[in-house]
Amino acid sequence: MAPSSSPFLFNNTPFQVYRPPGQGSAVRRRQKESQLRSQTNTHAPYSLRQNLTMHDKLKILDYCGGDSTKDLTQQEKVVQLHSMGYYTLSQSTLSTLLRDEDLLRAYADAHPEHLHMKRRPIVQLxxxxxxxxxxxxxxxxxxxxxxxxxxxxxxxxxx
Structure with a gap:
């Protein structure tokens, strides 16, 4: 990256600040995120990542197990879940949730106080x-x- 010019020093001597390549990537990332937000639907909040709580996972499983979605493919279910507010949910995530449905429901039944958690706590002892x-x-x-x-x-x- 080329040096950028800056204002004068206290004695009116011009100087340049050298920025090594790669610096300023956070600024570029924020600008890119801002552009993506402006391109998306203004009513839908844009998020790079969405961590689902146990309650959200159960809600998704209840929706996918219903009669109204019985004949839909996983990708079609994902499109409908996007309209429900799960913007970053992918087909592979849905597939994983459906595969682990029994484990998730058993854990939720055993620990109803953990429905707000995003990950199950791992206890060593x-x-x-x-x-x-x-x-x-x-x-x-x-x-x-x-x-x-x-x-x-x-x-x-x-x-």
Whole structure:
């Protein structure tokens, strides 16, 4: 990238600022995103990526399992889901959701409090997690305020 000219120094001496190639890519990316937003439907928010919550995934599965979409291909279902607000949903994502439907529904039934989450938490040591959960509930019942460091220390004690 060529050097760009800048204003004069304090003693009216001109100077140039050298910017190495590749610098300014964030500006170009924002300009490109802005152009894409202006080209899309103004009523539909533009997003580069959309992470689906467990609730969204179940809603999509309910829609795809209904009688009204029984005869549609996955690609046709994706087009209809785009009109429902799932703008970045692709056919491959829909295929993955349909493949894992039983696992998703079983997890949602077992943990209804996690419907707002975008990913299932991965627990390495479930027995430690359960013991720590009970300890936290007990301390909260006693009115003791817990900090992250205190919880971490107790988790190490349980290990």
């Amino acid at each position: 479930p027995h430690v997690e359960a013991a720590l959960h009970e300890w936290i509930l007990q301390k909260q019942d006693w009115g003791i305020r817990l900090t992250g460091d205190l919880i971490r220390e107790k988790a190490q004690d349980f290990c």
